[in-house]
Amino acid sequence: MSREDRANPANVKLLRVAYNELLDAQAKAIDAVVTDGKGDDPYEVFAPLPSGQHGREARLALARSIKDVFDIPQNKRAKLESGLICASPVTVAAIERLNIAKESLKSTVSQIKGTDDPDNGSLGYRPVELQRTMKEVGFAAADLKRVYAKIRILEPGVHRVSWTWLVNHGTYKPIPRDVLERRLAGLEKEDPAAAALARSRLDAVEKPRPVTFFTLPDQLRVNYSTGAKGSRTNKSAAVSGVLVVPQKSLPIIKWVDRDLHQTRKRTRRPEPVARRELLPGWGVFYDASSPR
Structure with missing residues (x-):
């Protein structure tokens, strides 16, 4: 590799520190x-898992899913989509440290991007x-998105x-006027x-607000309830990977495979x-x- 093809040594040092901190936090979280x-x-x-949902194999699969963010998945279907880990205070603290290390790596990558010539690359x-x-x-x-995912x-x-899968969905994105003019x-x-x-x-309307429609990839969501009987709160959030809950015993669990969601008949939300x-x-x- 010629000198011209090498990275800035200062950037290499910065990223290596953040990367090693993430690997260390990752190892400690898995051990916990x-x-x-x-x-x-x-x-x-x-x-x-088809082979068992609560035993040692399940635990090891969940631990591997924390580690596998740096690996290139050979088969998306083989990837563990999610799961639930009941965690001790030590494990919760280790996961929190891992999330901080992920954020630190993301910040370092952003800093390195800022040192490059804006024209030195493609959109x-x-x-x-x-x-x-x-x-x-x-x-x-x-895949940095997988690495960053907390x-x-x-x-x-x-x-x-x-867990539920949000399938066959999309979103509208405004088109800048200059982009539409070029088209x-x-x-x-x-x-x-x-x-x-x-x-x-x-021209026939006052505010045409042009948009394009983008089909979004399937999204896994978690729905959960907390609190005592009679005063429970229901919550929902998008999720990527395993979940951690600071308690010893599992809550009531309901899992539906992605295939079952995809085979159900879905109707797209009607256009306004x-x-x-x-x-x-x-x-x-x-x-x-x-209209005008």
């Missing part, structure tokens, strides 16, 4: 999870300096936990009549009456509720 399973009265766990790709630094530290292939710690006194200018060269129709529809597609198949929608 395993230790909680020892003895005659272990803390309970749940992992959605949607890691800046060249970050690529070089990660390669020298030794985790160039890691382990959610629920509050004590959880009574019931269930329309390109369309005018290919199909002037269609471009004229699109412009007439946009005022939102119309600008041109068939163009993927742009506008608000027709305020």
Whole structure:
């Protein structure tokens, strides 16, 4: 590797420190999870495994899922989507330290990105300096989103936990006017009549608010209740990976596999009456509720 192809030594030092701190925190968290399973009265766990959901194999699978964030998954179906670890105060503290280390690594990566030339890279790709630094530290292939994902710690006194998959869903994202203008200018060269129709529809309303629709990947959510009978509180949140609850025994558990959610008949939320597609198949929608 030539000198020109090497990362800034200061950046390598920064990232190596943050990376090693994360590995150390990760190892201590895994050790704590395993230790909680020892003895005659272990803390309970749940992992959605066909071979067993509550024993030693389940605990080891949950521990591995904490470690596997740096590995490239060969099979997404083989990845443990979630699970529940009942944790001692020592384990909760170890998980909290791991989450802090994740945030520290994220901050360090952001700092390194800021040292690179804004034009030295392509949109949607890691800046060249970050690529070089990660390669020298030794985790160039890691999915940083997986690495950054914190382990959610629920509050004590959880009574019931269930997981659901949000499938066949999406979101609308506003289109900047200059971006839409460039698309329309390109369309005018290919199909002037269609471009004229699109412009007439946009001009016919006071606030067209053009948007595009993005299909989102399936999202795993956890639903849980806390508190005493008669005064329980229900909560819901998106989740990525295992959950930790600071109590000894498992709450009531309900798990539904992703395949069952995907095979159920789902209806997409109906479009707002005022939102119309600008041109068939163009993927742009506008608000027709305020005609001029």
